[in-house]
Amino acid sequence: MIEREIETSDPPATGRPGMRTGTAKSAATDAMHDRIVETAKQLVRQFGYQKTTVADIAAELDMSPANVYRFFSSKAAICEDVARKLAADVREKMREAADDPSLGARERLRRLVLANHHEIVNRCIADKRTHAMVHAAVENNWSVVQEHQESIRQMIAEIISDGIDAGEFSVSDPEAASHCFQAALISACHPVIVEGRLRAGEDIQPTLDPLLDFALRGLGSREPSGG
């Protein structure tokens, strides 16, 4: 039912699928990439993931559908880049929330997770059309999903590393610990799971703090004893 070939060797950072012409004029090419992705992003928001066609995107840019295929190898490639942009936005919010150097690692991890949760609720689930795309991304194992998860894990690992240096955590391996920490909080940070919990009428908010405390304890941290 579902075709898949998401094992291309793209450099994950640039997000530019390899095309035949990709030799010299990469500046103009990248600019056109952005225009197409931005247009697609807007149309996906407006009409939904399924209803947006390549012809729509081309028409919006006053070009032929065929021309779009000079820049992207498929519609899926375009939509993956749209999702990549969305994921990058979410991570940016997370960074803003957690990159306060005056805070301890505990508090930074807490804010990182809470920001992630809130972005998921507000950005990925509240908007039906966007959520349909997120759902498709997860269901079909778009590479952007794993990239996003891995990027977040690295953010976690860095904070854990800082926390270890500061003597806040007793774990020794930030990489291993970040995997566990992320897995332990998946019920608050996985769009599909969160959506399911909300649809079941659950009130997630009061479960976040206890679960965060639990996971932080998994890192070997203790809450400040004095109150």
Added chain:
Amino acid sequence: MIEREIETSDPPATGRPGMRTGTAKSAATDAMHDRIVETAKQLVRQFGYQKTTVADIAAELDMSPANVYRFFSSKAAICEDVARKLAADVREKMREAADDPSLGARERLRRLVLANHHEIVNRCIADKRTHAMVHAAVENNWSVVQEHQESIRQMIAEIISDGIDAGEFSVSDPEAASHCFQAALISACHPVIVEGRLRAGEDIQPTLDPLLDFALRGLGSREPSGG
């Protein structure tokens, strides 16, 4: 695309949907309940969740489809009971794995979780037909899902309580701790998540032990220091 109206008010505990006749002959009625559910279970295994019709079930029992509706209010109610039976089987295996009194709470929790994981992989995912039903149960928020999860949480809570009494854990509230412990291990114990990870080609096995150690640490337990 997907229609849904799963907001019926079944009594979740008894698992017997309210019927008009439910007054006197509950013995014969319950027997017929079991026969119908057992037949449905068999047919679902054989033909799948969608392809099994109440006409099939009725024919297998040499009765008319209409008669089935004297015992169950809908086909969904029958299938929910089938799923309930499957869930009970899984929990039984979990009990067998964890109810060894000679073991410490740490080890019992570990075995409980591993048994749960293996049952999910072997029973709920390996068999395509069964997995389709499990997927429908989760997707449509069948009450059996929440019941199953709550039952498991209570098993966890009891073991944690034993562990607290034995001085193995430093947490104070087994109820709260069991919620967190369960949530932290969802990536190994949620059928849909596990299925997604397997489909992505991930090797879950090596992640289980670290995550279990992490979650156990969340309970305030330390691994035995000596080798």
Added chain:
DNA sequence: TACATGACGTTTTTTGACAATCGTCACTTT
């Protein structure tokens, strides 16, 4: 040579008529 497009084969989605299934009810049987 680089950029762009209309035409076109192939695959996917939509459509609409038809069949199957669900669940109800008046009715028969015991």
Added chain:
DNA sequence: AAAGTGACGATTGTCAAAAAACGTCATGTA
């Protein structure tokens, strides 16, 4: 009265034909 059933309306699923969208390519323009 209790147990059971055939018939029936309403909903849902099926399937093939039609439409649309995907992606390719030969051709046109600068």
